[in-house]
Amino acid sequence: MIEIESVTKVYQMGETEVRALNGVDVHIGQGEMTAIMGPSGSGKSTLLAIIGCLDVPTSGGYRLDGENVESMSDDELADIRSRKIGFVFQQFNLLPRATALENVTMPLTYAGVSGKERRARAEEALRKVGLSDRMHHRPNELSGGQQQRVAIARALVNDPAILLADEPTGALDSKTGTEIIRLFQTLHRDYGQTVIYVTHDPFIARHTQRIIRLADGQVISDDRVAEPLEAGAPRPSELALSGSLVVL
Amino acid sequence: MNITENFRIALRALAANKLRSALTMLGIIIGVASVVALMAIGAGATAGITAQVQGIGSNLIIVMPGRLQQGPNRGGMQPAALYYSDYEALAKTLKDVNGVAPSYETQATVVFETRTRSAGVIGITTKYAELRHYDIEQGRFPTPAEQQSGARVAVVGVNVVRDLFGGLNPLGRTIKLNGVPFTVIGVLEEQGSGGFGSADDYVMVPLETGYDKLFGASAVEGGKRKVSNIVISVKDETAVDSVMAQIERTLRRQHKLAPGDEADFLVLSQTQLLDTLSQITAILTAFLGAIAAISLLVGGIGIMNIMLVSVTERTKEIGLRKAVGAKRGAILLQFLVETLVLSLLGGLLGIALGVGIAAAVTATGVITASVTAPSVALAFGFAAAVGVLFGLYPAWRAAQLRPIEALRYE
Ligand SMILES: Nc1ncnc2c1ncn2[C@@H]1O[C@H](COP(=O)(O)OP(=O)(O)OP(=O)(O)O)[C@@H](O)[C@H]1O
Ligand SMILES: [Mg+2]
Numbered sequence: 326m327i328e329i330e331s332v333t334k335v336y337q338m339g340e341t342e343v344r345a346l347n348g349v350d351v352h353i354g355q356g357e358m359t360a361i362m363g364p365s366g367s368g369k370s371t372l373l374a375i376i377g378c379l380d381v382p383t384s385g386g387y388r389l390d391g392e393n394v395e396s397m398s399d400d401e402l403a404d405i406r407s408r409k410i411g412f413v414f415q416q417f418n419l420l421p422r423a424t425a426l427e428n429v430t431m432p433l434t435y436a437g438v439s440g441k442e443r444r445a446r447a448e449e450a451l452r453k454v455g456l457s458d459r460m461h462h463r464p465n466e467l468s469g470g471q472q473q474r475v476a477i478a479r480a481l482v483n484d485p486a487i488l489l490a491d492e493p494t495g496a497l498d499s500k501t502g503t504e505i506i507r508l509f510q511t512l513h514r515d516y517g518q519t520v521i522y523v524t525h526d527p528f529i530a531r532h533t534q535r536i537i538r539l540a541d542g543q544v545i546s547d548d549r550v551a552e553p554l555e556a557g558a559p560r561p562s563e564l565a566l567s568g569s570l571v572v573l
Numbered sequence: 574m575n576i577t578e579n580f581r582i583a584l585r586a587l588a589a590n591k592l593r594s595a596l597t598m599l600g601i602i603i604g605v606a607s608v609v610a611l612m613a614i615g616a617g618a619t620a621g622i623t624a625q626v627q628g629i630g631s632n633l634i635i636v637m638p639g640r641l642q643q644g645p646n647r648g649g650m651q652p653a654a655l656y657y658s659d660y661e662a663l664a665k666t667l668k669d670v671n672g673v674a675p676s677y678e679t680q681a682t683v684v685f686e687t688r689t690r691s692a693g694v695i696g697i698t699t700k701y702a703e704l705r706h707y708d709i710e711q712g713r714f715p716t717p718a719e720q721q722s723g724a725r726v727a728v729v730g731v732n733v734v735r736d737l738f739g740g741l742n743p744l745g746r747t748i749k750l751n752g753v754p755f756t757v758i759g760v761l762e763e764q765g766s767g768g769f770g771s772a773d774d775y776v777m778v779p780l781e782t783g784y785d786k787l788f789g790a791s792a793v794e795g796g797k798r799k800v801s802n803i804v805i806s807v808k809d810e811t812a813v814d815s816v817m818a819q820i821e822r823t824l825r826r827q828h829k830l831a832p833g834d835e836a837d838f839l840v841l842s843q844t845q846l847l848d849t850l851s852q853i854t855a856i857l858t859a860f861l862g863a864i865a866a867i868s869l870l871v872g873g874i875g876i877m878n879i880m881l882v883s884v885t886e887r888t889k890e891i892g893l894r895k896a897v898g899a900k901r902g903a904i905l906l907q908f909l910v911e912t913l914v915l916s917l918l919g920g921l922l923g924i925a926l927g928v929g930i931a932a933a934v935t936a937t938g939v940i941t942a943s944v945t946a947p948s949v950a951l952a953f954g955f956a957a958a959v960g961v962l963f964g965l966y967p968a969w970r971a972a973q974l975r976p977i978e979a980l981r982y983e
Pocket of ligand 1: 336337338343344345363364365366367368369370371372981
C-alpha cells in the first residue's frame with residue numbers, strides 16, 4: 326500500500342528553485358496496475374523515484390505498507406528497495422562490463438540469497454523476459470529491447486511486491502513493447518504484483534486499471550480504466566488503417 | 574554477504590577493467606620498487622663502509638696528514654704532510670703498543686704484457702701488513718732482507734690479478750709499475766667488495782723499494798720522506814685514548830707546533846672513523862631516501878589520477894548498486910577489498926621488482942645492496958595507504974549520495 330501525501334520535491338538550481346513535484350497526493354493499493362502520464366518535465370520520473378525509495382521528498386509524507394519512509398535512514402531505504410521494489414530505469418542502467426546474467430544476479434547478492442540459489446533465480450528471471458539464450462551477452466552485445474528486458478529481469482529477480490518502470494516501452498518497437506506489457510500484465514495477474522509505469526503513450530496506458538495524469542508537478546486527473554486492454558489488442562490507428570473502424 | 578563473496582565481486586570488478594587496474598598497480602609497483610631498491614643500496618653502502626672500518630680492528634689508531642693548512646710562515650694553502658721521521662719518533666716514544674708502521678700510497682699504471690690498468694700502489698712494511706691484517710692467499714710477503722735491499726717485488730690484490738693476468742698464475746711474472754719492472758711474489762687474500770678502494774685493487778711493494786725506485790720526487794719534501802699514514806696497534810683497547818694523547822704530544826713536538834696552533838695531522842681511532850663515516854653514509858641514505866620519496870609521491874599521484882578519472886563511472890555503478898538494495902557498508906567493503914587487492918598485489922610486485930634491482934646492483938659487484946625490512950614496510954604501507962585512500966574516498970563520497978543522484982552523476 327503506497328500512500329503519498331502532499332509530497333513536494335524542490336531542486337535548487339543556484340538562485341532559482343525547480344518544483345518538480347508540488348503537493349502530490351496519491352494512494353495506490355496493493356496489486357493495482359497503474360500508469361502515470363503527463364507532458365515532459367511534469368514530474369513523472371521524480372514521483373516514480375520517490376515511490377521507489379530512490380529519492381526522498383523535500384516535504385510531505387510517504388508511507389509504504391504502513392511504514393514512514395520519509396524518516397528512514399539510507400540503509401533502511403536500501404533494505405526496502407532490496408525487499409519490496411523492482412525498478413526499471415528509463416536508461417536501463419546496466420553494468421556495461423558485466424554479462425546479462427551477472428547484471429540480473431547483482432540484486433540477489435545484496436539481498437543475502439545464497440550462491441546456489443542466486444544463479445537459478447537469475448536464470449529464471451531471464452527466462453521470464455525471454456532472454457534464456459542471451460545470458461552471457463554483455464549490454465553492448467544486446468539490442469535496446471533486449472537490454473530493456475535484462476533491466477526488467479533484474480527488477481523482477483528479488484520477487485518485489487512493487488514493480489516500477491519509467492517508460493519501459495519508450496525505446497521499443499510496438500511488437501516488443503506489447504511483449505513487455507504482456508509480461509507486466511502476467512506478473513500483475515498471476516503473482517499479484519503492484520505494477521506502476523510511466524508512459525507517454527495513451528494506448529500503452531490503457532493496458533492498466535488506472536491512469537494518473539501529472540502536469541507541472543501536480544496530479545490533474547486520476548481515472549479508472551473502464552475496460553483495460555489485453556496485451557496484443559490492436560491499436561485504434563491500426564484498426565483505422567485496416568478500414569474496420571470500430572467504436573471501442 | 575560474506576567476505577569471500579565480496580572478494581569475488583571485487584576481483585570481477587578489477588578483471589572487468591584491466592587497464593585501470595594495471596595502471597593503478599603500476600603506480601604502486603614503481604613507488605614500492607624504487608624505495609626498496611634505493612634503500613637497499615643505501616643500506617648496503619653503509620654496511621660495506623662500516624664493515625671495512627670495523628675490519629681495521631678496535632685497537633687500531635691511524636694517523637693521517639691534516640687538512641689543507643694556512644700558516645703565516647708557510648705562504649698560502651698547502652697540504653700538511655706526515656714524514657717518515659714522524660713514524661720513527663712515534664715508534665721510539667709510544668708505550669703500550671703492539672707496533673707502529675708507516676705506508677706510502679700513490680697511483681701507478683700497472684702493465685702486464687699487453688694489458689694495462691691503473692691501480693693504487695702502497696709501499697708497506699711487514700709490520701704494516703700484520704697490523705692491517707693483510708693476509709696472503711698465494712705466494713708470500715717480501716722478506717726483511719728484500720725490504721732492506723730494495724728488491725723489486727710486489728704483492729697484488731685479487732682484482733688486479735683478474736684484470737691483468739686473466740687466469741694465468743701471476744707468481745713469478747713481471748709487471749711494470751710506471752715502467753719499473755717488479756716480480757709478483759704474492760697474491761693478497763680477497764677482502765670482499767667492502768665498498769670503495771678495498772685492498773683488492775691495490776699493488777703492494779716494500780716501502781724502501783718504493784722510495785728508491787717508484788715514488789719519485791713527490792714522496793720527498795725538503796729532504797724528508799713523506800708517508801701517507803701511520804698505523805698504531807694498541808695493546809689494550811682501554812689504552813686507546815691515552816695512546817692517542819701520546820701521539821698528539823709527540824707529533825706536535827715533531828711538527829714544532831705552538832700550544833695554541835691547530836694540529837696539522839689527524840689521529841683517528843676506529844670509533845672516530847665510524848663516527849665520521851656514519852655522518853657521510855647518513856647523508857647518502859638521506860639523499861637516496863629523498864629520491865625514493867619522490868618516486869613514491871609520483872606513484873601516489875598516478876594512483877590518485879586513475880582513481881579520480883574513473884570516478885564518474887564508479888559513481889554511476891555505486892548508484893546502481895544502491896538502487897538495487899546495496900547498503901553503504903556493502904559498497905564500501907567492496908571498494909575496500911578492491912583497492913586492497915590492487916595495493917597488496919602491486920605492493921608485492923613492487924617488492925619483488927625492488928629486490929630484483931637490488932640483486933642486479935649486487936651482481937655488478939660495486940655495492941652489496943641489502944634489502945631492509947623497514948624500507949619494505951614503509952614502501953608497502955605508503956603504497957597501500959595511498960591506494961586505499963584514493964580508491965576509497967570517491968567510493969565513500971558516492972555512497973553518501975542518494976541512488977538517483979549517483980545515477981545522474983556526470
Ligand atoms: N536533479 C535535478 N536537478 C534539477 N532539476 C531537476 C532534477 N531532476 C529533475 N529536475 C526537474 O524536475 C522537473 C521534473 O523532472 P522529471 O524528470 O520528473 O520529468 P518527467 O515528467 O519524467 O519528464 P520526461 O517525460 O521528459 O522524462 C523537470 O523540470 C526537471 O528539469
Ligand atoms: Mg522522465
